[in-house]
Amino acid sequence: MPVSVLFRHPSSLEHDTGAHPENARRIVAIERALSERDWLGWEVRLSPAASREQIGRVHPAKHIDRIEAMCRRGGGMIDMDTIVSPGSFEAALHAAGGAVAMVDALFGGSDSGDGRVAVRAAASLHRPPGHHAEPAQAMGFCLFGNVAIAAAHAIEAHGARRVLIFDWDVHHGNGTNAIFHERDDVLFCSIHQSPLYPGTGPASDVGRGAGEGFTVNLPVPGGSGDAAFLSHVEHVVRPLARLYAPDLLLLSAGYDAHAEDPLAGCRVTDAGFAGMAALMRATADELDVPLGLVLEGGYELGALSRSVVATLEAIGAAEGPAVPAVSLDPLAERAQERLAAYWPALA
Numbered sequence: 001m002p003v004s005v006l007f008r009h010p011s012s013l014e015h016d017t018g019a020h021p022e023n024a025r026r027i028v029a030i031e032r033a034l035s036e037r038d039w040l041g042w043e044v045r046l047s048p049a050a051s052r053e054q055i056g057r058v059h060p061a062k063h064i065d066r067i068e069a070m071c072r073r074g075g076g077m078i079d080m081d082t083i084v085s086p087g088s089f090e091a092a093l094h095a096a097g098g099a100v101a102m103v104d105a106l107f108g109g110s111d112s113g114d115g116r117v118a119v120r121a122a123a124s125l126h127r128p129p130g131h132h133a134e135p136a137q138a139m140g141f142c143l144f145g146n147v148a149i150a151a152a153h154a155i156e157a158h159g160a161r162r163v164l165i166f167d168w169d170v171h172h173g174n175g176t177n178a179i180f181h182e183r184d185d186v187l188f189c190s191i192h193q194s195p196l197y198p199g200t201g202p203a204s205d206v207g208r209g210a211g212e213g214f215t216v217n218l219p220v221p222g223g224s225g226d227a228a229f230l231s232h233v234e235h236v237v238r239p240l241a242r243l244y245a246p247d248l249l250l251l252s253a254g255y256d257a258h259a260e261d262p263l264a265g266c267r268v269t270d271a272g273f274a275g276m277a278a279l280m281r282a283t284a285d286e287l288d289v290p291l292g293l294v295l296e297g298g299y300e301l302g303a304l305s306r307s308v309v310a311t312l313e314a315i316g317a318a319e320g321p322a323v324p325a326v327s328l329d330p331l332a333e334r335a336q337e338r339l340a341a342y343w344p345a346l347a
């Protein structure tokens with residue numbers, strides 16, 4: 001029977017941001033909720049540190065060096081939002097390393113390269129998060145682009161030809177967007193509240209050059225809830241996944257679109273996150289590819305921990321979870337029409 005594997009590391013608690021919404025209590029709350037449920041039967045593994053080579057696939061060496069040096073000097077503020085402490089570099093190495101090890105597990109063991117899928121679902125639950133980290137600039141609580149590093153590892157170490165990243169964090173994943181902007185071997189789809197930090201990710205940003213059409217931005221207004229989010233997954237992201245036929249599905253999973261989250265204005269519920277996860281699990285099953293989840297944001301501890309549990313229950317379900325029926329929301333319909341320029345079968 002396929003197993004599900006969860007990657008974690010205590011170094012996530014040593015990234016000290018002080019009085020900051022992105023703090024160690026997030027991981028404590030998630031791990032407490034999961035451990036109270038016996039980790040949902042998932043196998044729990046300690047994440048290794050990522051190597052410089054693995055991180056270097058998406059960040060220049062000087063970016064890695066700068067963060068390491070700043071942490072060695074005792075830490076400080078990279079920008080108004082992004083703070084590092086002496087333990088942050090180690091935490092960031094393991095956050096990236098958990099995402100890499102997750103990919104190894106999903107492809108049947110480290111560097112096996114034989115495409116054998118022993119693990120159908122895996123998750124990497126760490127901090128700092130990653131999707132705002134630009135190639136050469138930490139920002140938005142993020143130091144290294146963990147999910148981007150995972151995608152690059154799948155391609156370069158396991159021969160994946162195409163990877164689809166779906167980012168449901170309420171903020172636009174500008175870092176992941178930038179890293180793969182001119183590439184067609186990673187399809188990056190992001191649903192995010194707009195306007196909101198960081199201000200990127202308009203629907204008109206579709207990638208560039210060889211990557212044109214392989215960046216899919218799905219901005220939604222504040223106040224959007226389960227109906228809008230689920231409709232974009234069912235009627236845009238899933239059809240795109242069928243057309244793109246990736247070898248791996250990655251979820252860049254933030255939980256700050258939750259109705260209870262203090263940092264944004266969307267209205268997604270625990271059930272909404274479970275529904276999105278069930279739809280993505282069903283998509284992975286349909287395509288017969290593995291599914292990995294990398295934690296991003298989420299700042300209301302109760303909503304965060306409940307929604308992580310609900311999400312992992314859905315993606316780890318042995319028989320495949322119940323898939324909700326989802327009607328076509330007008331915003332998702334407009335996205336279909338817009339994207340038909342690149343994906344004609346979407347219309």
Ligand SMILES: [Zn+2]
Nearest residue numbers: 169171256297
């Ligand atoms: Zn966020």
